[in-house]
Amino acid sequence: MRLTVLGACGAWPEAGQASSGYLIEHDGFRLLVDLGYATVPRLLEHLDVDQVDAVFISHGHPDHCADLNPLLRARALRKDPPPPLPVYTLPGALDAVLALDRPGMLDSAYTLHEFTAGSTLGIGPFRTETRPLPHYVPNAGVRLTAGGRVLAYTGDTGPDANVVELARDADLLLAEASYVHEVPADSTGYQSSARDAGRQATAAGVGHLLLTHLLPGTDHAAARAAARTEYDGELGVAVADLVVDLP
Structure with a gap:
């Protein structure tokens, strides 16, 4: 299993x-997990849109x-559109994004699950x-x-017992850490801090913790140091183009 970070900025x-x-x-299967602002240009540095599964x-x-x-x-408007893209999400989560274009324009480009x-x-x-994790809107950790090999990802969440269960003995936990302490x-x-993420990674017995969703301007070294007070395993901060292989 290989993880490539397209983007990791919070907000x-x-x-x-x-x-x-x-x-x-x-x-050979390519799964995108979340697609926030400016991720598609980064994606296109790695593969074409019709290569997403x-x-x-x-x-x-x-x-x-x-x-x-x-x-x-990019998939719907090309001359040779690929088959509909399976998109998995919580009920209603994508209503606003899917309503940005005129009705029906993108219908052939995706199948919503x-x-x-x-x-x-x-x-x-x-x-x-998946697990329900607490946020301002419904959020599914995965x-x-x-x-x-096991990779766990929190989306955005406050500290919660379900985070620990989601990440139990995972090889890699990709954990929201918007704040430092x-x-x-x-x-x-x-929402969570880097210290929260470290504490929950330890409770879950995670092999590698990768902090993500740091707010712009956050000192990455300070975030790592805060997580380190609670977690003594492999530790890093997600940044664009970072690649992690789980052999």
Whole structure:
């Protein structure tokens, strides 16, 4: 299993960067997990749009799904459009993005598969387990298993027992860490800090923790240091073009 980070900025992209978006590959199957602002140009540096096999969107905030629109446009408006792209998400999460164009314009470009968080899905070679995780809008964390390796991703979430269960013994946990030490009072319970991510990675017995969704301007070294106070395994910060192989 291979992870390529397309973007990892929380809320909005910094100059030259992109919001949350991840390409996950196994046995030639290419799954996109989240497609936030500016991720499609980054995707096109790695592959053409007709080489994407499926998309999984954790929740409906635009820094996680806005670039589904240009991806579908690029598939629908070409002279030789590929088959409809399977798109997996929570009910209603993509209503706003899919309504950006005139009715029917993109209908042939995708097949929407809405699921309830807690469901287990089969997406290509991946066993895909989902969990409801607390955020301002419904959010589904996802656990992907293939080839004996496990990658877990939180989407955006506050600390929660379901994060630990989602990531139990995972080879890699891709964890939202918008803040370094403390989450502001108005976001408590709905977003996480790097320290929270470290604490939950330890509780889950994760082999490798990758912090993501850091807000623009966040000191990456400070985020790593905060997570390190709670977690002593392999640790990093997600940035565009980072590649992690799970052999």
